[in-house]
Amino acid sequence: MNTFVKVFMIIIFGIPVAWSQNPQTRGKVFNPDISANFLGLFQRGTALSEDRTQVPHNGLSLQEAELQFTSDVDAYFKGTALLGIAQESGSTEYGIDPEEVYFETLNLPHVTLRAGQFKLALGKHNTLHPHAYPFIDAPLIHQQLTGDEGLVESALSAAILLPTSWYSELILQVITLSNEDLFQSPSSGQTGTLAHFKNLWDLTDDLTLEIGLSGVTGKNQFAKTSTLLAGDLTFKWRPAEGGKYHAFIWSSEFLDGKRKGLTDEVTGDSAEHLGGMATWIQYQFAARWWVQTRYEKMGLPHPASIPSQEKQSALLAFYPSEFSGFRFQYDHLKTQGSADDDHTFSLQFNISVGAHPAHVY
Amino acid sequence: MGPFFKIFLFFIFTLAACGQAQAKLYVVTTTTDLRALVSEIGQEFVTVDSIAKGTQDPHYIEAKPSFMTKVNRADLLISIGLDLEIGWLPNIIQGARNPKVLKGQKGYLEVGPLVEPLEVPTGKISRAQGDVHPDGNPHVTLDPIRVGQIALFIAERLGQLDLEHQEIFIKNAKIMQTRLQDKVKIWQATIDQSGVKKIVTYHKTLSYFLNRFNLENSAILEPKPGIPPTSGHIIEIIQQIKEQKIPLILVENYFDPTVTEKIKNRVPTVRSATVMVAVDGGPNVSTLDALFEHLVDTINGR
Numbered sequence: 001m002n003t004f005v006k007v008f009m010i011i012i013f014g015i016p017v018a019w020s021q022n023p024q025t026r027g028k029v030f031n032p033d034i035s036a037n038f039l040g041l042f043q044r045g046t047a048l049s050e051d052r053t054q055v056p057h058n059g060l061s062l063q064e065a066e067l068q069f070t071s072d073v074d075a076y077f078k079g080t081a082l083l084g085i086a087q088e089s090g091s092t093e094y095g096i097d098p099e100e101v102y103f104e105t106l107n108l109p110h111v112t113l114r115a116g117q118f119k120l121a122l123g124k125h126n127t128l129h130p131h132a133y134p135f136i137d138a139p140l141i142h143q144q145l146t147g148d149e150g151l152v153e154s155a156l157s158a159a160i161l162l163p164t165s166w167y168s169e170l171i172l173q174v175i176t177l178s179n180e181d182l183f184q185s186p187s188s189g190q191t192g193t194l195a196h197f198k199n200l201w202d203l204t205d206d207l208t209l210e211i212g213l214s215g216v217t218g219k220n221q222f223a224k225t226s227t228l229l230a231g232d233l234t235f236k237w238r239p240a241e242g243g244k245y246h247a248f249i250w251s252s253e254f255l256d257g258k259r260k261g262l263t264d265e266v267t268g269d270s271a272e273h274l275g276g277m278a279t280w281i282q283y284q285f286a287a288r289w290w291v292q293t294r295y296e297k298m299g300l301p302h303p304a305s306i307p308s309q310e311k312q313s314a315l316l317a318f319y320p321s322e323f324s325g326f327r328f329q330y331d332h333l334k335t336q337g338s339a340d341d342d343h344t345f346s347l348q349f350n351i352s353v354g355a356h357p358a359h360v361y
Numbered sequence: 362m363g364p365f366f367k368i369f370l371f372f373i374f375t376l377a378a379c380g381q382a383q384a385k386l387y388v389v390t391t392t393t394d395l396r397a398l399v400s401e402i403g404q405e406f407v408t409v410d411s412i413a414k415g416t417q418d419p420h421y422i423e424a425k426p427s428f429m430t431k432v433n434r435a436d437l438l439i440s441i442g443l444d445l446e447i448g449w450l451p452n453i454i455q456g457a458r459n460p461k462v463l464k465g466q467k468g469y470l471e472v473g474p475l476v477e478p479l480e481v482p483t484g485k486i487s488r489a490q491g492d493v494h495p496d497g498n499p500h501v502t503l504d505p506i507r508v509g510q511i512a513l514f515i516a517e518r519l520g521q522l523d524l525e526h527q528e529i530f531i532k533n534a535k536i537m538q539t540r541l542q543d544k545v546k547i548w549q550a551t552i553d554q555s556g557v558k559k560i561v562t563y564h565k566t567l568s569y570f571l572n573r574f575n576l577e578n579s580a581i582l583e584p585k586p587g588i589p590p591t592s593g594h595i596i597e598i599i600q601q602i603k604e605q606k607i608p609l610i611l612v613e614n615y616f617d618p619t620v621t622e623k624i625k626n627r628v629p630t631v632r633s634a635t636v637m638v639a640v641d642g643g644p645n646v647s648t649l650d651a652l653f654e655h656l657v658d659t660i661n662g663r
Contacts, residue, residue, distance in 0.1 A: 360452065
């Protein structure tokens with residue numbers, strides 16, 4: 001047993017707990033909270049395929065379904081299993097993926113330790129599941145650098161709440177390097193590291209400012225280093241009076257990736273350095289209605305082998321309740337060197353059943 | 362030992378050392394009503410903050426990380442329970458990383474289930490019925506008698522955490538309970554004089570208040586809990602107001618009151634008012650007594 005594991009065991013089990021004993025030892029009370037979410041999608045796009053084995057494609061599809069189970073494991077840990085069901089590209093079949101399966105500590109002061117497979121704390125958007133994306137799709141730069149699923153790895157994580165008067169959190173993670181777009185390390189024994197520093201200030205009772213900086217590094221398939229840096233900035237306004245009916249969010253995220261050794265398969269030119277940004281505004285103009293817009297620039301900088309892209313999106317959302325939502329999105333995509341711009345219309349429904357969702361700020 | 366583990370251990374032990382005892386008890390409450398209670402019971406021996414503001418609908422508070430920072434430092438977290446805070450408090454507790462305020466610990470107190478909740482649904486319930494609360498209506502702090510009972514539960518818990526001032530806390534709670542019991546008689550007489558027997562509300566927020574003062578909540582502007590009023594439902598309400606001669610509509614101040622204009626256009630005799638339903642919901646309502654007086658005065662047409 002190495003030093004880290006010994007210390008981990010002492011910390012976890014050495015802290016006395018005083019959970020009240022529930023006399024009920026059987027029945028539903030110990031069942032996990034269970035919820036299911038499904039996203040249905042209708043799309044019509046100039047660049048989308050009519051081939052239903054392609055993801056995404058024109059027409060109706062089940063974008064994704066998720067099953068989530070959450071419960072306290074015992075007096076020390078909480079467990080979460082989130083299984084994603086999505087169409088596999090090149091087939092009409094759907095596959096089940098363990099999107100997030102992890103346990104984390106319940107009762108350590110100032111720190112949460114987590115182990116398992118989960119979405120890494122890189123920026124803000126990467127931690128979101130598709131049903132919680134601010135837009136129907138992920139930003140271009142995220143898709144390009146971390147793939148469709150985002151950066152998900154097996155990892156050990158320590159999330160430390162720093163003793164400051166404002167919210168300040170430092171997350172340190174030791175991760176595997178399986179992501180095909182960023183690492184694809186051939187050795188399962190190799191690990192990478194991630195650090196995320198998040199700060200949030202209440203500028204007024206109604207307005208918050210959040211700034212996050214994060215970076216992840218590890219060996220890639222070329223036995224060289226891949227590094228991805230991220231910065232995020234969010235202003236959020238929801239008035240204490242009338243806040244049921246109005247809110248405003250402005251978020252921006254910048255990613256800069258260096259995948260040393262990566263070359264263009266055809267020309268052999270370097271494709272190492274790629275960056276990009278997305279910035280979006282969300283405005284709630286009535287109790288159940290939001291209007292949103294997003295601008296993206298993929299290729300800040302970009303290698304010659306990867307054309308830069310600019311995208312503008314507009315979205316109108318209607319949420320009948322906390323458990324259902326309908327969103328209509330239009331995207332305009334301009335790709336460097338392409339004569340024709342792409343236009344896509346999407347209509348998505350977002351349905352949740354089961355346990356009440358906990359709303360992440 | 363790698364550099365990551367060294368950094369990790371440094372933070373673990375440094376932060377564990379930060380949990381030093383504070384001179385005064387620090388209490389965080391989910392609502393301003395609970396904050397007012399703690400403030401009166403604990404007086405100078407307690408510092409207290411509320412997460413929700415009096416102008417906000419407590420069902421829909423956002424789990425701001427700054428609340429986690431407050432709860433991280435708390436000796437005691439007091440909530441209503443009965444699923445009032447289900448959409449946001451679990452995230453705040455999880456993010457606070459404070460083992461003292463976990464469920465089952467001395468530092469966590471849920472008062473709603475302790476005071477005989479009203480409107481506990483029977484039979485099978487589903488979300489088709491709207492935002493139902495399986496364990497009963499959570500707006501318990503709008504009944505002055507239950508507030509007195511809650512005061513004693515809070516005093517008892519404060520006393521367990523601060524033995525030195527235990528007697529003071531219990532004494533303060535009993536004074537408050539007796540005062541509210543006495544005032545209920547005066548408020549009941551005032552309401553009786555008003556002649557108002559039936560009231561329409563926007564949501565079932567005022568159930569406990571109306572129940573205490575023998576007032577009938579004849580209709581709700583929401584067709585189902587959490588669902589905004591629809592035209593069809595408002596037509597039904599207008600019909601009910603006419604048939605039952607309901608004299609008053611009360612709209613909780615975090616809801617849009619414009620819907621009452623449509624009703625008043627069709628039934629000019631009906632009176633409507635926007636009411637505060639929590640301490641600090643507006644000016645001059647900084648105590649629970651003032652909140653109840655505001656509600657009584659509004660019913661009385663003052």
